[in-house]
Amino acid sequence: MLVATWNINGVKARLDALLAWLDERQPDVVGLQEIKSVDEQFPRAELEKRGWHVETHGQKGFNGVALLSKEAPIRVERRLPGAPEDEQSRFIEAVYAIGDRRVRVACLYLPNGNPLGTEKFSYKLDWMARLEQHARTRLGEELPFVLMGDYNVIPQPDDVRDPSAWVNDALYQPESRAAYRRLLHLGLTDAVRAASDAPETYTFWDYQAGSWPKNNGIRIDHVLLSPEAAILLQGVSIDRHVRGWEKPSDHVPVVVDLRS
DNA sequence: ATGACGAGCGTGGCTCGA
Numbered sequence A: 001m002l003v004a005t006w007n008i009n010g011v012k013a014r015l016d017a018l019l020a021w022l023d024e025r026q027p028d029v030v031g032l033q034e035i036k037s038v039d040e041q042f043p044r045a046e047l048e049k050r051g052w053h054v055e056t057h058g059q060k061g062f063n064g065v066a067l068l069s070k071e072a073p074i075r076v077e078r079r080l081p082g083a084p085e086d087e088q089s090r091f092i093e094a095v096y097a098i099g100d101r102r103v104r105v106a107c108l109y110l111p112n113g114n115p116l117g118t119e120k121f122s123y124k125l126d127w128m129a130r131l132e133q134h135a136r137t138r139l140g141e142e143l144p145f146v147l148m149g150d151y152n153v154i155p156q157p158d159d160v161r162d163p164s165a166w167v168n169d170a171l172y173q174p175e176s177r178a179a180y181r182r183l184l185h186l187g188l189t190d191a192v193r194a195a196s197d198a199p200e201t202y203t204f205w206d207y208q209a210g211s212w213p214k215n216n217g218i219r220i221d222h223v224l225l226s227p228e229a230a231i232l233l234q235g236v237s238i239d240r241h242v243r244g245w246e247k248p249s250d251h252v253p254v255v256v257d258l259r260s
Numbered sequence B: 001a002t003g004a005c006g007a008g009c010g011t012g013g014c015t016c017g018a
Helices: A015-025 A044-048 A119-139 A174-185 A191-195 A240-244
Strands: A002-007 A029-033 A053-057 A065-069 A075-078 A091-098 A101-109 A145-150 A221-225 A233-238 A254-258
Touching: A002 A015, A002 A101, A002 A145, A002 A221, A015 A044, A029 A091, A029 A101, A029 A145, A044 A053, A053 A091, A065 A091, A065 A101, A101 A119, A119 A145, A119 A174, A145 A254, A191 A221, A191 A233, A191 A254, A221 A254
Parallel strands: A002 A029, A101 A145
Antiparallel strands: A002 A254, A029 A065, A053 A065, A075 A091, A091 A101, A145 A221, A233 A254
């Protein structure tokens, strides 16, 4: 089965690209981030008439996440536990039965955290602590579990073309990277690192300063796998050609192939 | 030359992102 994550930077602005990519790739489950749409304005009908099941957790103006799937989910949950007062729509997860296998897929849009020294950075770190606690809970269920999305964390120096440009950025702070490592230390596997030794596995290129033609990218979209999912891992793909399309998102899809 | 950003909201220019 193919499970994919993609920050599309606006589902209404990206509908043509989304449909083209779904046609080409035929994933089983797709997590979308930054849909920038309320649930009522999500282009549900255009997807449903092509056979996709759609689950959204939207928000006006920015943020927002969604799950698309060929099979209907068995159950869906919205919001990351641990902060009932948090109104930002950044987390949705669902359990699917694909073939004769059950899998839980979580789609997250982790806070950016810039600028440093503000409540935005502490919100990022608080959110990551909540994510760690939730991952701990899910790992205890011993179901194949895919925890994927836009993490807004550059894990290591080889995940960025120009590390020196990011030393004062929330995405590359020691605290952000340590929190990401804590997730891995729970027993999650970074699918791209496990399945590929390719260099420059970037997933984001800024719209500004010619970042794409210069390949000045960063790897911040990640797929983490529980042990029960990691043993199914067959391969990964970063669909970087999508960054060259008309009106692209600044992120590209990351796809994992799990033996179904 | 070393670069000119983009989406949403809502109509002018802000917020937000990475």
